[in-house]
Amino acid sequence: HSPDVMSGDVGIKRHQDLLISWTPAAFDDNPSIVAIELSVFDTDIDDPNWQTEVVRVVARGDDAVGALTIPSSVLAGLPAAPNNWDGGGDFTGYWGELTVARHRLRKVKVDGGDLVVDFIHAINGPVRLR
Numbered sequence: 001h002s003p004d005v006m007s008g009d010v011g012i013k014r015h016q017d018l019l020i021s022w023t024p025a026a027f028d029d030n031p032s033i034v035a036i037e038l039s040v041f042d043t044d045i046d047d048p049n050w051q052t053e054v055v056r057v058v059a060r061g062d063d064a065v066g067a068l069t070i071p072s073s074v075l076a077g078l079p080a081a082p083n084n085w086d087g088g089g090d091f092t093g094y095w096g097e098l099t100v101a102r103h104r105l106r107k108v109k110v111d112g113g114d115l116v117v118d119f120i121h122a123i124n125g126p127v128r129l130r
Contacts, residue, residue: 011128012038012096014075020100021067032104034061036068039099040081040129043091051095054079063102081129099124 012018018038025032036059041051055078061068081096101122108115 010125011130012075012098014078014080014129015072016075017072018070018075019067020061020070022063022100022102024064024066025102025104027064030104030106032063032102034063034068035059035099035101035103036061036070037097037099037101038070038078038127039097040079041095041097042093043095044093051091054094075129078129081127083126083128094129096127096129097124098127 020036022034036057038057039053040055042054043051045052057070057074057078059068059070079094081094083095084092086092099122101120104119104121106117106119108117
C-alpha cells in the first residue's frame with residue numbers, strides 16, 4: 001500500500017505494509033537522508049499548544065534508494081485515526097498526519113571555520129489510519 005501524500009487526506013490500512021517512495025535527489029557530495037514521521041494526535045484533549053500527540057513512528061530511508069517500507073507489524077500497534085470534524089468544523093477524536101522530509105547537509109565556509117547547514121524539504125498531509 002503506497003499513499004499519495006500530495007493528494008491530501010488518504011487512507012492507510014494498518015494491517016498492510018506501508019510503502020513510501022520518492023524520487024531520489026541528484027547525487028553530489030552533500031549527504032542526504034529521508035525521514036518519515038507518522039503521528040497520531042488526540043484532538044479532544046484541550047492543549048494550549050494545539051494538539052496532543054499520542055504516538056509517533058519515525059523511520060529513516062536512504063535517499064538514493066527512493067523507497068522505504070513501514071511493516072504492518074508496526075502499523076498494527078497504532079490507534080485508528082478517522083480524521084473527523086464536528087458540526088462546527090473542528091477536528092474531533094484521533095487525527096493522523098504523515099510527513100516525508102529530505103534532509104541535505106551542506107558545509108558552508110564562514111569566518112573562523114565551517115558551518116554545517118541542514119536544508120530540509122518536507123511534505124506533510126493528513127492520513128486516516130484504518
